[in-house]
Amino acid sequence: ADNALLVSKDAGREDKLVEAAKAEGTLTLYTSIAQNDLQPLISPFEEKYGIKVVPWRASGDTVLQRVIQEQKAGRNTVDSVHISAPEMEALHREGVFQPVESPYFADLLPGTVPEHKEWVSTLLSVFVQGYNTNLVKKEELPKTYEDLLDPKWKGKLGFEVEDIDWFTTVVQNMGEEKGLKYFRDLVAGNGLSIRKGHSLLNTLVAAGEVPIGLTLYNYMPEQAKKEGAPIDWFALEPAIARANGIGVVKTAPHPNAAALFEEYMLTEAQPILKQLNYVPTSTKVESPLKGIALKIANPVEKLDNSKKWEPLYQKIVIRGESD
Amino acid sequence: MLSVENLSTTYQAPGAKPVLAASNINFSVPTGRLFTLLGPSGCGKTTTLRSIAGLERPSKGVIKAHDTVVYSSAGNIFVAPNHRQFGMVFQSYAIWPHMTVFQNAAFPLQVQKKRLSGKDIRDKVMKVLAAVSLDHVEQREATRLSGGQQQRLALARALVMEPRLLLLDEPLSNLDAKLRDKMRFELKKMQRELGLTTIYVTHDQSEALALSHEIAVMNEGKIVQVGSPRDIYERPANTFVADFIGTTNFVEGTVRGGADDRLVVDTRIGQLNVNAQPGISIGANVSLSIRPEDVHLSDTAPAPSSNSLFVGTVRAKVFLGECQDFKIDVNETQLLARAHPSVRTLVGEQIHIAIDPEKCTLLAA
């Protein structure tokens, strides 16, 4: 396959890319995007270009494993990968991706395109706080992180076990020492009910088992609310966001189609993402969380500092030990 | 002590037609008596026994033991087998494969209400194992016994608990004559000493005759005759009993005349003298039963007597140890005879026959 177009900055690049992509006719996408959301994303692309997208769905780390092993064994099926940022970064380190240039990078939020340009963020999952409207009144909601220390929240706070990046980012934001003390106080004072799975946490908030869920993806309570569940959400600022990115695999059998798809994800797909309740990364599309200060968790941090943050997280949050 | 009234038991397999295996069974057994169910294979002996034990649920009838009703179809009473306190030997032994010989025999003592000390149990078990000659293998796994040994173990297990009622289903069928005699003796001894009321199922006529106080002969699910051993043997109620209880020659004939208390019957083998019987008049068609051992054979002509005398030709002869069986043609009719081994007439030669009028049983037609 000819990869030259991917990094080209020529004027006629876009047309040539479309032409080359159409010639390839198909592409295979490994992703963790939910099945429900995938179809509305892919269909317009398929219709517009006549290029068939073959998706394969699994959790982020499964995608990671599968891509690494397939690449090691020299089995070149996947063209494009779309998973969360830390895992994209891991794949970058495994040397799986190839750099891509696109004029549309300029339209993106700051911090969404890594220097190596081997992958690029397409959407943000923002952690918001959900609450059960039968159990918590809107007026009494906490306004700041510090408000969570109020004893009236004792036994009412829920937290998803794998959101270590939320913890890390909040701590860093407050300043490491203060942040760690904050979490120690929070766990010791009010306790965190630790749950496995964001959707479970969301369900439990709606069911009243957990009055306030601290780490829900923004679209979850929104959807439930639309369907009439007694749930609503608010955001403590800065709200922590987790990026999801897309990249083109180095050994892709259909590199041009993959690159075209990447470009599509950054442009025409952005409003669709918004409809699907994600936070788009393009500045051309108005954010559903407009006015809320965002902080994107740093994927490199998660990979590199796991030795440092992991034990702290385990100790302070999971086991609730105060040294 | 045990009484069985109008007992019927039916096997119903899904999709097959029901088998009425025991029908309208009536008998009673006084305390301390040994009662035998005797009959051909498949006649319903095991079924009757299992119904008494409570292992099959009869379709109707009443069973009483010690004046307690343990089953009554009308009264809707059914006492569970383990509350009836009967001991039983199964036709298939039903030895527990996961236990040793000792454990098998000790089980009834270990589970009974009255707690016994380990030593008492051991003593009792070893005594009964000795009685069935299994004391030397007490520690062996029960499955590592020969067929006959397993059967003896099953017997020991039933005897050790000294039950209120002992149910034995062909308990000696796999034993040789010697051992069977010994077991029969032990059994009889224990039965009489402990006054165990016993129901004994067997297919072996001589065993039944030797052991029992009373015998019920069964056929096709029904009891056809109940009586003392001598009764059954000497006064069979019908041809089935006569035939079953021992080999016999049935001779059909017509009463020709009579003198004193004798009748003369014209048969295909010739004229037979028979004891007169009330209700039988001249001209009646009758059936006579003559047992082979009552057909006296001699190599030479016997002295004249009241016996009916014939001459026949030996067709076949079988040596059976204590005796010889002959098949003899008399006037084109075959007679079976059992004789002492000293009779030496060869096959094909002529032989002399004498039949005692006392031994000719006139059967109900």
Added chain:
Amino acid sequence: MLSVENLSTTYQAPGAKPVLAASNINFSVPTGRLFTLLGPSGCGKTTTLRSIAGLERPSKGVIKAHDTVVYSSAGNIFVAPNHRQFGMVFQSYAIWPHMTVFQNAAFPLQVQKKRLSGKDIRDKVMKVLAAVSLDHVEQREATRLSGGQQQRLALARALVMEPRLLLLDEPLSNLDAKLRDKMRFELKKMQRELGLTTIYVTHDQSEALALSHEIAVMNEGKIVQVGSPRDIYERPANTFVADFIGTTNFVEGTVRGGADDRLVVDTRIGQLNVNAQPGISIGANVSLSIRPEDVHLSDTAPAPSSNSLFVGTVRAKVFLGECQDFKIDVNETQLLARAHPSVRTLVGEQIHIAIDPEKCTLLAA
């Protein structure tokens, strides 16, 4: 046709001491003959049969069938059971519980090399089921049969395949005398007609005597005598055989004198006349075997003859149908006697005894 040489088979259970169940067995059976293994319970009959079948692996010996070696410890040869083409009836029947009666009996025909049409199979199976009187239950599940019916089914299954060698382990033990006679007859007929070489295991002396061409008497894993039925009965090789093959009175004594070919033996019951035998001289201590049926009883004194005559007191009597068993005290020694039912002397009364010199067997001491 079959020859067994120096066969020994040991059972070894982990953690138990080995059981030498068959030791140094030697015999051979010509084609078409019926050979019987006879012996008390646990003597190793089943073990020997299973070793011949190939179901147990002997520890040593050679087994040849039709001049092919099927087992040889020295030659390290072992032919798998299903390649030996022997038919077998198991002591425990080994009926397949998941099949009907018909399916059980048809199985050997369905699996054999020579393919038969469905109709042929049906014909053959129904014929053999009829021979064992099970044709009326052909569609019944095999587990829904009585004990005796199962045993007959096992027999039918072995007969239907017309095997090269037929191995029968107590095939008639659960049948009543009538049916046993019938089966024995069918078996003998098929055996003779088809020329089936047969090894028959039984504990029943009279069955062995009636059926066999030759008998091997076993005891404690060894063959103690091989011979024709008459041989075994009339010339037992030792006291075990004499004792086992039938009840007998053993009388010890000292040879006092003799005239012609008669010896006079002084015994505890009195003086007995006995046939002279080479190698026995005056003064020798001997053992005599006298069978109960050879102890002639009479209510009145018999005429003098060459018979030894005694008078005794009846201690007990048992009615056995075709005969009566007596226990008689003669000079403080007990004698067993079997007599015709017509002997009427009551218990406690005196009875006359005559013993024929011909019937006293002088046993090897």
Added chain:
Amino acid sequence: MAVTTPDGSTVHTSLGQGWGRSFDMKWVIIGLCIVVIAWLALIPLGFLIWQSFASTSTAQVPAVFTLENYATAFGSTDSLGLMFNSLKFAFGTAAFALVLGTFFAWVNERTNTPFKSLFFAMSIVPLIIPGILFTVSWIMLASPQIGIFNQIFRDWFGLTTLPFNIYSLTGMIWVDGLHYAPIAFLLVTAAFRSMDPSLEESALMSGASVVQVAFKITLKLAWPAILAAFLILFVRGIESFEVPALLGLPVGLRVYTSAIYDAVHSYPSDIGLASAYAMALLLITSLGIYYQSRLPSQGSRFSTVTGKGFRPRVSDIGRWRYATAGIFILYCIFVVALPFLVLLWASLQKYYAAPSWAALHNLSFAAYGKVLAYPGFYGVVWNSAKLALGGATVVMLLTSVICWITIKTKIPGRWVLDMLASLPLVFPGIVLGLSLMIFYLNFDIGIYGTLWIMLMAYVIKFLPYGMRYNSTSMIQIHKELEESAAMSGASWFTIFRRIVLPLLKPGLMAGWIYIIVVSVRELSSSILLYSPGNEVISIMIWEFWQNGQYIELSAFGVMMITALFCFLMVVQTLSKRFGVKDA
């Protein structure tokens, strides 16, 4: 025609000693099965052992030999604490499930309890409910905050201290035990079916009470099955993930699966540590299997299917049958009906709300419509059906041969075979998936990316269950039944097909049903191995769960339970037609 045997020994008991005869179907089939088993089991086993000694690797840092994994896994008090929690939890779960399962098996097979015909299928329902749903249902039922039971006690009886707390070790054991009791039920039921009832009748006649008969005869004779059930349940308990994650985590009760989970789901993925943990399990399981493999050598101690009359039948337990029926009804209500109703309720809502009059107005079938509209729904179901039926059949047939070898022959080293086929019990699903993936990526025989590799994963994963189910039934078949067939001149293959397999039926059917049910739920290796177009039901469930489509999930759960329930009833009816008939 005679052939020498290489076996010089003189001691043996079975037919198996003929193992030297010239070419014969028997040796072809046996050899083939051995090769297949070795092939199937050695790949993941080798991978597991290798990984446990390898450091984590990335593109920059290649893996090296290390003992680090073992040091981490067993070196710290922390991880030992996790281990201890796991053992406590697993033991409790196994014991509870065993007692429950055995009790129901006994009631089902040995008593004349009313409603018995429903028993079999009903008892298996908890197994059908996906673990997550089952656990969530119990949160809804017995959580201190919203649990319906607690609310009832609070509202009706005015209790202030709440009687139930699902977030506790007891709660975890309760939920997992209930969930896995069907394993014990199936295994022990199979054993009870193959039991000559005269063995129990003779105990009854000895004067033993029904309970004494059950404990001293029935259970003792079913000992191999009970042992096997305990082993499986124990290992399952240790590997259990959903229940500790959903119920233990909120109260800080952590078990070692969480450690494995963390190890596997980090980057670089620490498969080595997970493997090291698995090695400990491997050891425990090997001991259990070794002990079990010695059972059959103890003569015919457990042969309860003999050739002398065999008529399975129930015994009358008199008035007690109302008690057992009562317990069964309670079980049905609390363990089958309530979770099911919770699901049903949820599936008819637009979002989950505790049952109330108000919520009654929101009933809708929309969720069912959404499930049916799931892209490729019918293909997904069809794939799962193929895999479940195919996998279960292959496993049961394969292991029946293997069990025959390990139980009925004296071939030296046969226990190795038993081990090989049983050890996949402890492979973490992800390790199994990865090993297959890596192997067939590099050794390309064209099955990677097809349904075949998933089938292979299922077969490997469920081999151990097949082994346990088959072996417990195999031990019960008296050798004379095979011997009499051999004497009829049947070849080994015929004997196997016409005698052994039908007599194995109870175990064969139970194992088959179990594997079908659990393979529909298998996720951990499926998700790694499936490819576009090869989606299966478990992926769909996972999808719903991930997206928080709890309502659709409930609807799907309801459909699945109903479908499998009907399937079980049909199988139960059909299976009466072959093998030993019930009375």
